[in-house]
Amino acid sequence: MSELETEALKRKERLKLLKSKRAIDQENTSAEQGKQPEKPKLKFRSYNPQTESLKETKLPKAKPNAVEPEIQDVLKSAKDNDIGDVxxxxxxxxxxxxxxxxxxxxxxxxxxRRTQKAIVEIVQSRLAGPKEGEIDLAAAVAIAGKEQTEYDSD
Structure with a gap:
């Protein structure tokens, strides 16, 4: 026999084992399926069922816990604290x-900070006076004012 034939025989035996395990698992699951799993029980809190069998599963109305003692404690602690502390x-x-x-x-x-520095530099440069070729700010405002008055008088 060659190596290929021996490998084929080993593979066939592994397949037979797998098939037999699968058959056993299926028998176990079919036996377990005979037992029906328990269904969850219904609990109705806010729904009022119409049928008699479901009315038995309705839960009783919940009663609220007493909160008066807790409120009294909070009110007492609020009186002790000053409103100014809040x-x-x-x-x-x-x-x-x-x-x-x-x-x-x-x-x-x-x-x-950068904006403040830039403003300081601009103010310092204007206070130092106009550079060559620049018009003084006050002079520019005066010229514009004169032109406006001349325009208004026409």
Whole structure:
């Protein structure tokens, strides 16, 4: 016999074993199927069934727990605390974009510092006087005012 023939025989035996295991498993499952699994029991809390057999499964109405003692404790503790201790800002609901503002706060601070520096530089340059070729801001405003009065008088 060649190697191929021996491998084929081994494969056939493995297949027979698998088929016999499958047949045994099927017999076990068919025997178990004879026993019906228990169905879940219905519990009706808010539904009032119409049939008599289902009315038996209806649960009794739930009674609420007494909350008066708990409320009394809360009221006593509220009287003990001053209203001045309560921070009203914490009670108000947050705006929708509060997390976005929180996330970009550092960037906005950096931009604010840069903006302030730029404003200071502009003011210093204007106070130093006009450079060559530039018109003084006050002179430009005066010229524009004169032109406006001449236009209005016509």
């Amino acid at each position: 921070n009203l800002a914490n009670l108000a609901p947050r705006k929708v974009d509060w997390d976005l503002k929180r996330d970009i706060a550092k960037k906005l601070d950096k931009l604010e």
